Amino acid sequence: MIEVKELRRTFGPVTAVDGVTFNVEKGQVLGLLGPNGAGKTTAMRILACFIRPNSGTASVCGHDILKDPVGVRRVIGYLAESAPSYGEMTVASFLDFICDIRRIKGRARKQTLDRIVPQCSIDSVYHQTIETLSKGYKRRVGLAQALLHDPEVLILDEPTDGLDPNQKHEVRNLITRMAKDKCIIISTHILEEVDAVCTRSIIIARGQILADSTPKALKEEYKCSLDEVFRKITTQPVTA
Amino acid sequence: MNSFIAVFKRELKNYFTTPVAYVFLVIFLFFSGYLTFKQGFYETRQADLSKFFMNLPLLFVFMVPSTAMRLWAEERKVGSIELLLTLPITIRQAVWGKFLAAWVFLTIALALTFPMVITVNILGDPDMGVIVSGYIGSWLMAGAFLAIGSFFSAVSKNQVISFVLSVVACGILVYAGMPTTLNYLASFLPMGLVQAIEGFSLKIHFESMQRGILTFSDFSYFVILIAGWVTACTVVLDERKAN
Numbered sequence: 001m002i003e004v005k006e007l008r009r010t011f012g013p014v015t016a017v018d019g020v021t022f023n024v025e026k027g028q029v030l031g032l033l034g035p036n037g038a039g040k041t042t043a044m045r046i047l048a049c050f051i052r053p054n055s056g057t058a059s060v061c062g063h064d065i066l067k068d069p070v071g072v073r074r075v076i077g078y079l080a081e082s083a084p085s086y087g088e089m090t091v092a093s094f095l096d097f098i099c100d101i102r103r104i105k106g107r108a109r110k111q112t113l114d115r116i117v118p119q120c121s122i123d124s125v126y127h128q129t130i131e132t133l134s135k136g137y138k139r140r141v142g143l144a145q146a147l148l149h150d151p152e153v154l155i156l157d158e159p160t161d162g163l164d165p166n167q168k169h170e171v172r173n174l175i176t177r178m179a180k181d182k183c184i185i186i187s188t189h190i191l192e193e194v195d196a197v198c199t200r201s202i203i204i205a206r207g208q209i210l211a212d213s214t215p216k217a218l219k220e221e222y223k224c225s226l227d228e229v230f231r232k233i234t235t236q237p238v239t240a
Numbered sequence: 241m242n243s244f245i246a247v248f249k250r251e252l253k254n255y256f257t258t259p260v261a262y263v264f265l266v267i268f269l270f271f272s273g274y275l276t277f278k279q280g281f282y283e284t285r286q287a288d289l290s291k292f293f294m295n296l297p298l299l300f301v302f303m304v305p306s307t308a309m310r311l312w313a314e315e316r317k318v319g320s321i322e323l324l325l326t327l328p329i330t331i332r333q334a335v336w337g338k339f340l341a342a343w344v345f346l347t348i349a350l351a352l353t354f355p356m357v358i359t360v361n362i363l364g365d366p367d368m369g370v371i372v373s374g375y376i377g378s379w380l381m382a383g384a385f386l387a388i389g390s391f392f393s394a395v396s397k398n399q400v401i402s403f404v405l406s407v408v409a410c411g412i413l414v415y416a417g418m419p420t421t422l423n424y425l426a427s428f429l430p431m432g433l434v435q436a437i438e439g440f441s442l443k444i445h446f447e448s449m450q451r452g453i454l455t456f457s458d459f460s461y462f463v464i465l466i467a468g469w470v471t472a473c474t475v476v477l478d479e480r481k482a483n
Contacts, residue, residue: 048326051482074328084319086250088258100246101327145323 001026001153001183002047006056008207009042016042017053018207024200026152029179031198031215032187035234039207040187041081044157047185048078060153074102077151079159083142087131091122091141094130095148102149112148120144121170135162143171154184160193172197191226205234243329247337255345260310268303268349275299276356287364292356293374293450297414297443300378300385305406307346308389309399311338312477316397321481331481335474339390346382350375370452377449380462381442385410387469394477417441 002024009017017039024030032040045051047058049069057064063071085094095116099109117123120140125133130141139162146154159175160168175184175197188194194201194215201218203211210233211218215226222229255261275295284291315321324334360366389406396402415421416437426434438444442465445458 045322045482050322050326070328070330073326076326078326080319080322080326082319082322084321084323086254086320087318088254089250093253097246097250098327100249101243101329103242142323 002058002060002185004043004047004056004058007043007046007053007058008055009039009046009051009053015207017046019056020204020207020209021056022202022209022212024183024185026183027180028200029175029184029186029198031194031201032185032204033189033191033194033201033230034187034204035189038205038234040204041157042207043204044078044155044185044187045080047072048076048080048155049073050080074149075151076153076155077146077149079139079142079146079154079156081157081161083139085130085138085141085145088129090129091126091133091144094141095144098145098148104149112150116144116147119174120147121167136164136167139163140167140171152182154178154182154186156184156186158188159186160188160190168193191230195226203230203233210234210236243327244333244337247324247329247334248341251338251341252344255341260307261345264303264307265349265352268299269352271299271303272296272353273356287360287366289356289360289366289371289374290450292353293378296378297381297446300382301407301410301414304346304382304385305389305392305403305410307342308386308406309393309403311342311390312394312473313397313399313402316394316481317399325481331478332474335390335470335477339386339470339473342386342390343383346386347379350378350382367452370450373452373454374450376454377446377458380449380459380466381446384413384442384462384465384469387466387473388413391469391473391476394473394480413440413442415441415443417443 004020004022007017007020008015020039020043022030032043034040042051046053046065047060049065049072052066057066059065060072061075063075065072086097089097095113096109099105099112104112117126120143122137122140122144125137130138133141139159143156143159146156156175160171163171172193175186178184179197179199186193186198198215201211201213201215202209211229213221218229219226222232224232272292272295276292279291279295281291312321315324325331357371360371385406388409389402392405392409393399393402395405422434422438425437445461448455448458
């Protein structure tokens with residue numbers, strides 16, 4: 001469902017993503033792991049068509065990110081790193097706005113909201129202004145907007161960041177429940193999360209893919225915990 | 241089209257759910273009235289709104305950029321641009337949606353000066369054609385300044401910088417056509433160039449509309465100005481959105 005070919009993106013002298021290639025199929029939950037500044041967010045932003053690559057391309061459900069960015073955005077649900085939203089709006093009016101843009105109308109809109117609001121546990125703050133919410137709630141509102149149109153592909157940049165342990169557990173359960181019908185990419189540096197929800201993990205550092213395997217296979221190959229695998233891989237020098 | 245309407249609706253509603261609209265409207269209506277009466281609205285003993293329209297360029301040079309400065313600078317600063325531009329919408333739809341919402345808001349501000357029209361109608365028998373033409377000119381001028389403001393709002397994340405740059409750009413557009421500026425320029429520039437600068441100035445086009453003359457060239461001037469700056473805003477935003 002997602003095909004990434006030789007993606008490369010630079011910001012001035014910094015190469016954020018350097019020739020990244022991978023495919024993700026339906027039913028897979030891919031964890032993008034890497035230290036800060038590894039290029040995870042840039043790769044996700046390129047896939048969500050927020051920024052363009054300098055070279056290479058990718059397609060999502062058959063839509064090319066360069067030729068049909070609106071088509072890509074229609075089929076994906078994207079939660080950005082900082083879970084941006086419009087602070088002055090209430091959760092209800094914000095989700096209504098997303099429904100408007102995603103053309104979810106009438107009875108379908110009511111059914112969608114009735115499904116998503118409890119699923120993301122935002123019932124209690126539904127009529128509250130977003131800027132007054134805690135970080136955890138803001139992230140859940142961000143997650144709700146990403147799930148509204150029941151997308152085939154989910155791209156979630158650190159979906160559990162700022163959530164308390166109970167909320168983390170709920171979100172991980174939610175991702176696991178959705179996994180079989182969707183193609184999900186999550187970025188995280190919480191390694192227990194990879195163990196809990198990911199069926200495959202890509203370790204990325206300095207913009208390059210250093211490992212692409214299942215969390216279990218990685219642990220077996222290196223004969224240590226995922227934490228240690230992560231440290232070993234991301235601290236080794238990159239070969240050209 | 242739906243996405244464009246959704247952005248337009250959200251933006252317009254947003255003006256009235258925050259104090260922005262009310263503060264703007266109160267200040268705009270106060271100064272538009274104050275300057276009109278201060279410059280001898282009654283003393284001229286003419287039933288027209290020339291005193292009202294003549295102050296609008298100066299007022300708009302400051303007021304319109306204050307509306308425009310947040311259009312994109314705020315989106316970029318708080319990061320909501322990443323949400324908006326990863327929804328199924330093109331940059332062009334987003335830019336025009338926000339621009340038109342702000343223009344409708346300024347239209348509401350202009351419409352709220354209707355007591356002026358009522359006043360001259362009570363005091364005398366004004367030529368309504370001239371008044372309508374003056375309002376059309378003012379509305380187009382507001383759109384032109386707004387387009388300039390939205391461009392500078394996309395240039396910088398900092399709203400103060402956007403505001404200052406927009407005021408300077410709008411000021412140049414107005415004051416380039418002032419007789420004092422043109423006389424000064426004529427002292428060292430060839431006449432053809434001075435006439436070209438006068439033709440580019442907003443003042444000459446607005447003044448002819450203010451006098452009740454609606455010409456295709458004046459109308460085209462504003463349309464080109466608006467379309468040009470809004471397109472430039474789209475290009476700049478596409479380049480700088482992720483910076």
